[in-house]
Amino acid sequence: xxxxxxxxxxNYRIWFIGALVSNIGTWMQRTAQDWLVFDHLTAHDAGAMGxxxxxxxxxxxxxxxxxxLAADRYNRKQLLVMTQSLMALLSAGLGVLVVLGxxxxxxxxxxxxxxxxxxxxxxxxxxxxxxxxxxxxxLPNAVAxxxxxxxxxxxxxxAVAGLLTVAVGPGWVFLINTLTxxxxxxxxxxxxxxxxxxxxxxxxxxGRIREGLRYVRFRPDIVVVxxxxxxxxxxxxxxxxxxxxxxxxxxxLDAKAFGLMNSIMALGSVAGALLSAxxxxxxxxxxxxxxxxxxxxxxxxxxxxxxxxxxxALVPVGLFALTMLTSANGYVQATTxxxxxxxxxxxxxxxxxxxxxxxxxxxxxxxxxxGPRWAMSVAAGSGLVAAAIGLVxxxxxxxLRLRVSRPPRGLPRFTVVSRAGAxxxxxxxxxxxxxxxxxASPDDAVER
Numbered sequence: 438x439x440x441x442x443x444x445x446x447x448n449y450r451i452w453f454i455g456a457l458v459s460n461i462g463t464w465m466q467r468t469a470q471d472w473l474v475f476d477h478l479t480a481h482d483a484g485a486m487g488x489x490x491x492x493x494x495x496x497x498x499x500x501x502x503x504x505x506l507a508a509d510r511y512n513r514k515q516l517l518v519m520t521q522s523l524m525a526l527l528s529a530g531l532g533v534l535v536v537l538g539x540x541x542x543x544x545x546x547x548x549x550x551x552x553x554x555x556x557x558x559x560x561x562x563x564x565x566x567x568x569x570x571x572x573x574x575x576l577p578n579a580v581a582x583x584x585x586x587x588x589x590x591x592x593x594x595x596a597v598a599g600l601l602t603v604a605v606g607p608g609w610v611f612l613i614n615t616l617t618x619x620x621x622x623x624x625x626x627x628x629x630x631x632x633x634x635x636x637x638x639x640x641x642x643x644g645r646i647r648e649g650l651r652y653v654r655f656r657p658d659i660v661v662v663x664x665x666x667x668x669x670x671x672x673x674x675x676x677x678x679x680x681x682x683x684x685x686x687x688x689x690l691d692a693k694a695f696g697l698m699n700s701i702m703a704l705g706s707v708a709g710a711l712l713s714a715x716x717x718x719x720x721x722x723x724x725x726x727x728x729x730x731x732x733x734x735x736x737x738x739x740x741x742x743x744x745x746x747x748x749x750a751l752v753p754v755g756l757f758a759l760t761m762l763t764s765a766n767g768y769v770q771a772t773t774x775x776x777x778x779x780x781x782x783x784x785x786x787x788x789x790x791x792x793x794x795x796x797x798x799x800x801x802x803x804x805x806x807x808g809p810r811w812a813m814s815v816a817a818g819s820g821l822v823a824a825a826i827g828l829v830x831x832x833x834x835x836x837l838r839l840r841v842s843r844p845p846r847g848l849p850r851f852t853v854v855s856r857a858g859a860x861x862x863x864x865x866x867x868x869x870x871x872x873x874x875x876x877a878s879p880d881d882a883v884e885r
Contacts, residue, residue: 520562
């Protein structure tokens, strides 16, 4: 099966190109902003970086219900034009302040908060807009290619930003990012509204946000995915903070090395996204297996003796992280009713991104007090805990138990067997558009 099959669709191909250019600019800005806080406005204060990340990602927690309902009710293309234009203006404003030498730490905090508010509205719209570009059977592939695009940008953007930050300063990086938003706006203009798929829209009236929450409540398979994503997203995916602390504090290197490490990790991330794109459908066992792999790889990165081995360890960290995230995103989108998709994905993004206000300052504090290696160990623990939760749920959902046989000679043998005649625990169910319950097999959910 072709890894790039969604690119055969013209509308998706146009979107993919514009999003790739915009994503490169976004990663350039993120890298320059983090180094601006870490090296220019503070004395290598990982805690200040954590506060910046928290302010930028925190609005996901509060605005997700409204953003998800907007994605389900209104024209997604028009919403994207609005959000992308606002983000371009914010990038330009911060760039001008930095270039003029007037930027202070509190300015960065304010712009991070404003950008976070706009991004909170943009995220579920951007996630679900893909379903208007491709058919349902291509949706998991399109989601995986979006992740690949994002991480190709992560591979290019930080390296370019590192060089430009040293050469001309972070302010010019912000201004260049402003121009890259035009690529995505041009792509949206190029896609005729009449060529987009017509999908069900949420009706008006009260209770629509609660309807989305009720839908998720009756889908324990989605709930366990969200729990795993929250744990890893909160404590494990603070990559910029980890890398900055390891590169700047542990190894004593500069912005070029910081950008290079981000790009090296993106090599693994791209590989993970492309491997996910080859699969016909996302599966729960892949999500939780990748969480375990992420935990082990992060542990190796924490133990890396030098810059070279730290970079080598970041490749599998990126691979397993993106395998988990891409599979989780594709699973949630592909198994959610179209009329609910915006609200469910808003909840997904809120849980994924919204944990950062809790995790980033905490991990930054650990890096300041105990050292960067202990901060990386926190990431390792998050992956292993998420994998353990997933394993327990799979065993309960399929009513499995561990049977131990003791032969006369040799070691005991362990076999996983089904509990015959027992009712499934935690069977999956969903809601149709009108709120009626529909049943789904727990075995099918686990197989996915």
